[in-house]
Each structure stands twice: as C-alpha cells, then as structure tokens.
Amino acid sequence: MGILVNSNTRIIVQGITGREGAFHTKLMLEYGSKIVAGTSPGKKGTYVHGVPVYNSIDEAIREQGAIDASIIFVPAKFAADAVYEAIDAGLKLVVVITEGIPVHDEVKFVNYARKKGVVIVGPNTPGVMTVGECKMGIMPAHVFKPGRIGLVSRSGTLTYEIARELGKHGEGVSTVVGLGGDPVTGLDFIDVAELFFKDPATEAMVLVGEIGGDAEERFAVYYKKTSYKKPVVAYIAGRTAPPGKRMGHAGAIISMGMGDYASKKKALEEAGIPVAETPSQVPVLLKQVLRQ
Amino acid sequence: MKLYEYEAKEIARRYNIPVPRGKPVSTPEEAQQVASELGGQVVIKAQVLVGGRGLAGGVKFASTPGEAREVAAKLLSTEIRGLKVSTVLVEEKICISRELYLSLVIDRAARKPVFLISEMGGVEIEELARKYPDKIKKIYIDPEVGYSSYMSRIAVDVLNLPWSSIGELDSIMKSMYKIMIDYDAELVEFNPLVYTCDGKLIAVDAKITIDDNSLFKHPELQALYGREYSEYERKAKELGFSYVELDGDIGVISNGAGLTMATMDSILYYGGKPANFLDIGGGASRDRVKEAVKLMLLHPRPRVLLVNIFGGITRCDEVAMGIIEALRETGSTKPIVVRMLGTNEEEGRRILIENDIEVYVEMDDAVKKAVELAKR
Numbered sequence: 001m002g003i004l005v006n007s008n009t010r011i012i013v014q015g016i017t018g019r020e021g022a023f024h025t026k027l028m029l030e031y032g033s034k035i036v037a038g039t040s041p042g043k044k045g046t047y048v049h050g051v052p053v054y055n056s057i058d059e060a061i062r063e064q065g066a067i068d069a070s071i072i073f074v075p076a077k078f079a080a081d082a083v084y085e086a087i088d089a090g091l092k093l094v095v096v097i098t099e100g101i102p103v104h105d106e107v108k109f110v111n112y113a114r115k116k117g118v119v120i121v122g123p124n125t126p127g128v129m130t131v132g133e134c135k136m137g138i139m140p141a142h143v144f145k146p147g148r149i150g151l152v153s154r155s156g157t158l159t160y161e162i163a164r165e166l167g168k169h170g171e172g173v174s175t176v177v178g179l180g181g182d183p184v185t186g187l188d189f190i191d192v193a194e195l196f197f198k199d200p201a202t203e204a205m206v207l208v209g210e211i212g213g214d215a216e217e218r219f220a221v222y223y224k225k226t227s228y229k230k231p232v233v234a235y236i237a238g239r240t241a242p243p244g245k246r247m248g249h250a251g252a253i254i255s256m257g258m259g260d261y262a263s264k265k266k267a268l269e270e271a272g273i274p275v276a277e278t279p280s281q282v283p284v285l286l287k288q289v290l291r292q
Numbered sequence: 293m294k295l296y297e298y299e300a301k302e303i304a305r306r307y308n309i310p311v312p313r314g315k316p317v318s319t320p321e322e323a324q325q326v327a328s329e330l331g332g333q334v335v336i337k338a339q340v341l342v343g344g345r346g347l348a349g350g351v352k353f354a355s356t357p358g359e360a361r362e363v364a365a366k367l368l369s370t371e372i373r374g375l376k377v378s379t380v381l382v383e384e385k386i387c388i389s390r391e392l393y394l395s396l397v398i399d400r401a402a403r404k405p406v407f408l409i410s411e412m413g414g415v416e417i418e419e420l421a422r423k424y425p426d427k428i429k430k431i432y433i434d435p436e437v438g439y440s441s442y443m444s445r446i447a448v449d450v451l452n453l454p455w456s457s458i459g460e461l462d463s464i465m466k467s468m469y470k471i472m473i474d475y476d477a478e479l480v481e482f483n484p485l486v487y488t489c490d491g492k493l494i495a496v497d498a499k500i501t502i503d504d505n506s507l508f509k510h511p512e513l514q515a516l517y518g519r520e521y522s523e524y525e526r527k528a529k530e531l532g533f534s535y536v537e538l539d540g541d542i543g544v545i546s547n548g549a550g551l552t553m554a555t556m557d558s559i560l561y562y563g564g565k566p567a568n569f570l571d572i573g574g575g576a577s578r579d580r581v582k583e584a585v586k587l588m589l590l591h592p593r594p595r596v597l598l599v600n601i602f603g604g605i606t607r608c609d610e611v612a613m614g615i616i617e618a619l620r621e622t623g624s625t626k627p628i629v630v631r632m633l634g635t636n637e638e639e640g641r642r643i644l645i646e647n648d649i650e651v652y653v654e655m656d657d658a659v660k661k662a663v664e665l666a667k668r
Contacts, residue, residue: 077508102506103398104476108435110403138574140604155550156574157602161655164602164633181549183478184403210550213400237553240538240560241569244343248534248549248571250505256397257418278558280656 001201002130002175003150003192004093004119005069009134012060012091013038014072014082016048020097021073024138025049028071031135036064039085057089069093071127071136076100079123083109087118095136096122096180103250106184113186120186124249125178126156139176147172149286150196150230152189153208154179154215155249158237161279162208169283174202181249183212189219197230204231204290206282207273211238212252212259220267231289235276236264293502293517294341298381300498303475307467309482310460310494314383323364326382328357333385336360338367338377341520343416348372353385386494391484392451393420396468398478399432405472407431407443407465409450413484439469453487460493475513476506524568524591531583533572540565542666543594545584547572547601555600558655564663567594576606581614582621589624596627598662600655603634610636612643619647627665631658 011028015021016038026049029035035051037060044055054060061067070086072079072094079098086094087109094113101123113120121128127137132146143160145167153159156178163173177192179185189207196202209216216236223229239261241247243254254260265275274285295303298316305311315326316339327334338350345351350372354360360382367380391414399406409429410420420428429450431443444462453461468480482495507514518526528535534549542559544566546552556566568591572584581601588597601611611632619628630644630651644651652658 076505100505102476102509103478103503104435104473104506107398107403107405111435114403143604153550155548157546157548158550158554160604161551161554161602183398183400188401208550210553215400218401235554237550237557239553239557240566241553241556242536242538245536245569246504246534247536247553247569250503251400252549252553257416257421277561278656279554280654 001199002133003195003199003202004121004128004175004177005130005134005136007032007034007133009034009136010066010068011035011136012057012067012070013051014057014070014086015074016040016051016053017043017046018073022048024073025051027141028135031141033134033136036067057085057091061089067091069095069136071095071097073097076102080105080109083120084112087113087116091118093119093121095125095127096120097125097127097138099124099181101182103182103184106182110184110186121177122180122185124182125180125185126159128175128177130175131173137178143167144176145172147174148201148203149173150199150202150205151176151208152179152192152196152205153177154181154210154251155208155237158279159208162206162235162282165280166206166283166286169287171283171286174199181251183251188215190222193219193223193232197228202230204233204286206286207232207234209234209236209264210249210252211236211241211247211254211261211264212249214258216264217267220271220273223273224271231292232273233276233282233285233289234268234273235279235282236261236268293504293507293513294520295500295502295516296339296341296379297337297498298339298379300500301495303471303500304467304495304498307471309464309467310492311498312383312386312494312496314381316379316381317364318368318379320361320365320368323380323382324357324361327354327360330382330384334360335383335385336363336367337381337383338372339379339381340372340375340377342373342375345372350377386486386496387489388486388496389489390487392487393417393483394447394464394468394485395479395481395483396472399430402432404435405433405469407433407447409447411451417481417483433469439466441466454491456491457487457493464493464495471500475500476503476509477501478503524587528570528587531587533570533584536569538566538568540567541593541595542662543567543570543588543591543597545570545572545588545597545599547574547576547603547606551600551602555598555655555659558659559598559663562660562663564666567591576601576603576611578610578614578617581611582618585615585618585628586622589618589622589626594626596629596662596665598658599628599630599632600658601632601634603632606634608632608634608637608640609643612640615649616643616647629658629662629665631655
C-alpha cells in the first residue's frame with residue numbers, strides 16, 4: 001500500500017539523457033521502479049540503462065502502452081513545457097524534480113493540472129517513494145526502512161535525516177512525499193494528509209515543515225476540524241531564520257508578517273500536534289502519540 | 293530581487309500609474325537642483341532595500357532648495373538599518389487626503405496572484421495583517437483569465453473611494469497585473485496609494501520584487517542581482533551557495549536548505565548561536581566543500597565551524613579531503629566539528645581523525661560539541 005505510487009506505477013522519465021536524469025534512472029531501476037520509457041527531444045532510438053528513449057510522450061505511449069506517471073529532470077527553462085506535455089498526454093501524476101522554475105510558470109501549470117485532475121509533486125522536490133515498492137525521486141533509498149509512518153516534507157536532506165532517526169528507533173516509512181521547496185507547489189500538507197489518513201498501511205504521519213508561507217498553519221486548522229485523522233508529529237525548520245531572507249528554498253522566507261516559526265509551532269500545538277525541537281526528538285514524540 | 297523605490301516608480305510611470313514628480317540623486321547639489329526644478333515643498337527619501345525606512349529616519353521634508361540640499365547631505369552620510377545611503381529620491385510633496393493600501397502578491401494557498409486591498413494604508417503590511425486582518429480584502433486572479441475590470445469595482449468600495457475614482461483605479465490595477473506578468477514580479481505594492489486633496493490617486497511609495505528564478509528571462513535586470521547582499525553573501529552567491537548572514541559565532545555549513553536550517557536551530561536549542569546559513573547543495577564534491585569551508589574560515593565572526601553533511605550518495609572521503617585542503621590553503625586554526633554520513637564513511641572519518649578534526653555520526657553530538665567549543 002502507501003500513497004500516490006506503488007509497484008504497478010508505470011513511469012516515464014522526461015529529460016532521461018541528462019546527467020541527473022540518467023543517473024537517477026539507474027538508481028530508480030535498481031530500486032525496482034517500473035520505468036518504461038524516457039524522453040529527450042532528438043534522441044529517439046537511443047537507450048538509457050536499457051530504457052528506450054523517445055522524442056515525445058505521445059510516441060512513448062504508442063510504442064510502450066499506457067503510462068501513469070512522469071518524473072521531470074529537464075532544466076528550469078524548459079520545465080513548464082515538459083509539465084504541459086505530461087498533463088496533455090493524460091498522465092495522472094507528474095513529479096517535478098527541477099529547481100529554479102519561475103514562480104509564474106508554476107502558478108500557471110499548477111492551476112492547469114488541478115483543473116485537469118492531475119497531481120503535481122513539486123516543483124523542487126526530492127520526489128515520492130512508497131518504500132519497498134516504487135521510488136520516483138532522488139532520495140537515498142537505503143535511509144528509508146519500510147514501516148507504518150507517512151512522511152511529508154518541504155525539504156530533502158532534512159527528510160532523510162528524520163527517516164534515519166525513525167529507523168534508529170525501529171520505525172519505518174510507508175510513503176515519503178516531498179512537497180517541494182518553492183512557494184507554489186502542486187500538493188500541500190492537507191492534500192497529502194488526506195491520502196495518508198485513508199491509507200491502511202499508514203498509522204501516523206510526520207510533517208516536516210519550514211518557515212515561509214502558511215501551509216503548516218492551514219494544515220493545523222484542517223486537522224482540528226477533520227474527524228477522520230491519524231496521529232501527527234511535526235518538525236519545523238527555521239527557528240533561527242531572520243525575516244525577509246530567503247533560506248535556500250525559494251519558498252523559505254518570512255515575508256509580509258507571515259510564516260515564522262513561532263506562528264507555525266503555535267498553530268500546530270493548538271491543533272494537538274506535538275512539535276519536535278530537534279530531528280532526533282521526532283521518533284520520541286511519535287512513540288508517545290502512538291501509545292495514546 | 294528587490295527594486296529600489298525610484299526604479300519601481302520608473303516602471304509604474306511607464307505603465308501610466310501616477311507617481312509624484314521627482315528624480316533620484318546621489319549628491320546634495322543635485323538634490324538642490326531637483327528641488328528648485330520641482331518648486332515648492334519636497335520630500336527626500338533615502339533609497340535603501342529595507343522596510344521601516346520612515347521610522348528609521350529615512351524620509352524627510354524640505355521647504356526650500358537650500359534646505360533640500362542640507363537634508364540630502366545628511367541622509368547621504370547616514371546608514372538606515374545598517375545600509376549606507378548612496379541615493380536619495382527627491383519628489384514633490386503631495387497633499388494627502390487619505391492613505392490607502394494596494395498590492396498584488398502570489399497567494400501560496402490559492403496558488404494564484406491576489407490583490408490585497410485596505411483603506412488603512414501607510415502602515416507596514418506586517419502590522420496591518422497582525423492588527424487588522426479583517427481590514428484586508430483579497431481578490432484572486434485566475435492566471436488563465438487575468439485581470440478583469442470588475443475587480444476595481446470591488447476595490448473602489450473597499451477603499452471607500454468616490455465612484456468618480458473608478459477609471460483611475462481600474463487603470464492602476466490593470467497596470468499592476470501587467471507589471472507583475474511582464475517583469476515576473478512576486479510583489480507589486482503601493483503603500484500608500486494616496487487619495488490627494490484634489491481627489492486624485494497617486495502611488496506615493498512603490499515596491500516591486502522580481503522572482504529570482506525568472507531572471508534568465510530578463511537580461512536587463514540580471515546586472516542588478518546581488519546588490520542587496522552583504523560582502524560575504526555576495527562571495528557565497530558567486531560560488532553558487534545559498535547564504536544568509538546571522539550574528540552568532542558558530543559557522544554552519546550543510547547540504548540542503550531544510551537540514552541547514554535544522555542545524556542552525558539545533559545550535560540554538562543546545563545553547564549556541566549560529567553565524568550563518570550556508571547550503572552547499574546536493575552531491576557535495578571535494579571542491580565545493582573546500583570553497584565553503586574556506587569562506588567560513590576566512591570570515592571573521594565564527595569562532596567554530598560546524599559541517600553537517602547528510603550524504604546519500606555523497607562520498608565522505610571527498611568531503612574530508614575538501615575540509616583538509618581548506619585548512620591547508622588558509623592556514624586557519626579555527627576548530628572544525630564535522631558530522632557526515634554517506635558513501636566511504638570510514639575512509640572519510642580516518643582522514644579527519646588523522647588531521648585532528650572531531651567527527652561525529654549523530655547530528656546532536658556534533659552540535660553539542662560545536663556549542664561547547666564556541667563557549668571556551
């Protein structure tokens with residue numbers, strides 16, 4: 001089980017011949033992900049780690065049959081075009097790894113995808129992985145042990161750190177979802193929580209947030225109101241972040257009086273969600289909420 | 293990337309948004325010249341890229357060209373919130389009847405541009421949002437549809453303006469959206485937008501922030517990038533690192549924005565103070581590690597360096613070599629505490645230990661050690 005992707009998900013890699021695309025295609029194949037095709041304009045007829053390359057998704061579907069999902073590695077300048085291609089080809093899930101896409105491009109394709117009922121993971125995400133079944137992303141797979149915790153995050157390495165802490169305490173992950181580090185992303189915490197709360201393999205959720213925007217605050221309001229839910233533990237990065245400064249991620253900025261650590265911690269705690277002070281406290285708090 | 297007020301106003305003027313008559317100058321003599329051209333009372337505004345300028349004494353009035361010269365001389369020799377003032381904007385003084393707030397930003401929750409509209413202009417939006425959240429009206433724009441004139445009919449009512457202002461307001465709002473799209477702006481803000489004594493709308497202050505990710509589309513703006521940064525911020529950006537300066541004494545080098553912030557936060561949690569945010573990004577090579585470590589070894593503020601690399605596929609022996617080379621090239625004796633995970637961990641650890649550098653497996657242990665060393 002798990003959410004968004006599983007062992008049956010048929011995947012195409014857009015930008016498969018690039019350095020990152022080719023490298024991670026190899027790692028995803030090694031993990032067992034069903035990568036059936038790749039695209040790279042003008043490279044039709046070539047292969048990357050045994051995966052056939054096409055000029056377009058349309059061609060790939062004609063030759064390989066139905067494709068469910070795409071993972072995008074193309075450079076920021078061409079990323080929006082790749083997203084529209086995937087949506088219009090009828091794919092249901094698009095994982096956008098690319099960092100540095102202009103925010104107005106993101107606004108447009110995220111709205112377009114939502115109207116078409118297509119799920120976008122990212123942009124600027126490590127991807128999504130249902131542990132033991134399917135990896136659609138760039139995360140180091142060995143850090144994630146299979147288990148009962150749904151992990152949703154706005155960052156990459158910090159998520160790996162927390163997955164490792166879970167593993168040390170004998171806890172594993174059902175699915176890990178990277179929302180992406182940009183101000184506008186396809187999914188938010190509420191979208192992913194709704195999936196995790198319905199997933200039989202997930203017993204609790206770990207939310208890894210960071211300063212900037214109000215996604216954590218909105219999740220807290222939702223969590224308080226919803227009746228069907230599972231225990232949640234949170235970690236929020238950026239307590240020491242000064243206002244008005246972008247902390248690496250385009251989305252990690254305290255601006256217009258919104259998005260600081262204190263506001264997020266307060267909102268989550270008021271909704272009954274414990275907030276860990278360090279990554280190492282996450283499994284400790286998780287044990288407590290799971291015992292209750 | 294933030295634009296200066298005078299740059300934002302030049303853009304506004306080009307899009308037919310009324311702004312006060314005036315000019316940016318960099319000497320008291322020019323200020324006097326501009327003031328005499330404008331005639332009458334003028335306002336002189338320090339051009340700095342920080343908020344709260346008014347409260348920090350960066351906005352002054354002058355009644356005569358001579359006074360304008362004196363005021364400009366004073367402003368051009370001061371600092372506003374730590375920033376040197378090299379340009380002042382000299383403008384005609386506007387007779388203000390009411391101060392309004394009008395901005396266009398990207399709403400993350402709705403994933404759309406949104407107008408923020410309030411009749412309580414002149415205060416910072418931060419304060420407005422905190423004190424009177426109900427006094428801010430939001431109008432969302434569907435990116436497929438764009439701006440539509442009905443939005444100004446909502447705004448004219450919210451702003452409590454006479455119906456006779458509808459034409460001006462519609463034109464201003466339409467131009468704001470056009471600026472946002474044409475310039476890939478994250479923010480177009482007029483605060484205050486003023487209703488003058490003779491019943492006109494004028495943007496007395498203007499802010500435009502350009503989306504950094506879109507600069508490749510705007511070669512004319514690329515040259516401006518980086519000017520809002522401090523010396524070390526600029527150096528770090530030139531090397532391709534994300535970097536933010538803080539005021540603590542423990543230098544932080546990590547990979548990934550979230551983990552870098554978590555490292556800083558853990559320093560605070562264990563009683564220390566981070567000196568900076570430095571994210572060297574994914575797949576840390578020996579050279580990148582070396583450049584990052586060198587930058588922080590040569591930085592005067594940090595007393596201790598904490599390197600926290602969570603490598604999935606990063607090679608720890610490469611990280612270790614990068615650190616050793618940085619020490620060798622700078623000759624620095626600053627203590628370095630390292631936490632690293634990844635491929636070739638044993639080899640990396642051996643290299644560091646041979647060179648008397650403390651290396652840890654757990655993040656907490658490394659952070660505690662760095663805090664302890666900084667207090668020594």
